[in-house]
Amino acid sequence: MKSKELIKRLQELDPTGECQVYGEGDIYTAIRLPWYYDGRPGILIKDPNRDKDEFNILGLRQHSMDDGDKIYLQCYTLDDAASDEMLSGITRIVEGSEDFLLTYEEYKKVYSDMNDRLNRKPGE
Numbered sequence: 539m540k541s542k543e544l545i546k547r548l549q550e551l552d553p554t555g556e557c558q559v560y561g562e563g564d565i566y567t568a569i570r571l572p573w574y575y576d577g578r579p580g581i582l583i584k585d586p587n588r589d590k591d592e593f594n595i596l597g598l599r600q601h602s603m604d605d606g607d608k609i610y611l612q613c614y615t616l617d618d619a620a621s622d623e624m625l626s627g628i629t630r631i632v633e634g635s636e637d638f639l640l641t642y643e644e645y646k647k648v649y650s651d652m653n654d655r656l657n658r659k660p661g662e
Contacts, residue, residue, distance in 0.1 A: 539582070541609055563615030570609050573601055581605060620645030625653055 539547075551557070559565055580598035588594035601608065616638070619630040624646050632642050 561611050561613040563613035563618065565611045566614045567612045568609050569612065570607050572607055573603055573605055575608075576610070579608075616642055617645050621649050624649030 548559070549555075579601055581601050582595050583597045583599055585594040585596050616632070619632060620642055622628040623630055632639065
């Protein structure tokens, strides 16, 4: 999707600009990258005869130099927060339901165990 299409669609969905926008997590920044950076993600091939609200995806094609740069929306998830805390020592504030907080603790345990394995000396 082109940035102008995304902006138009966001304005249609939320004219006041007050809705929270998500991707694979909460979007915290957008960066412009060269077309070749971070692999070559596919670009959707859409059916122009179908309404934009319908499932109009026919397939996808490889991103090429002719498509130009891309904008990447960087997201931050509960998993990212747990990883930061356990592997980098960066403390994050985490608020939410009991289930949300339990999930966070489970993620932290996974990263704590990973950190322990990575820092173990041979033979330990």
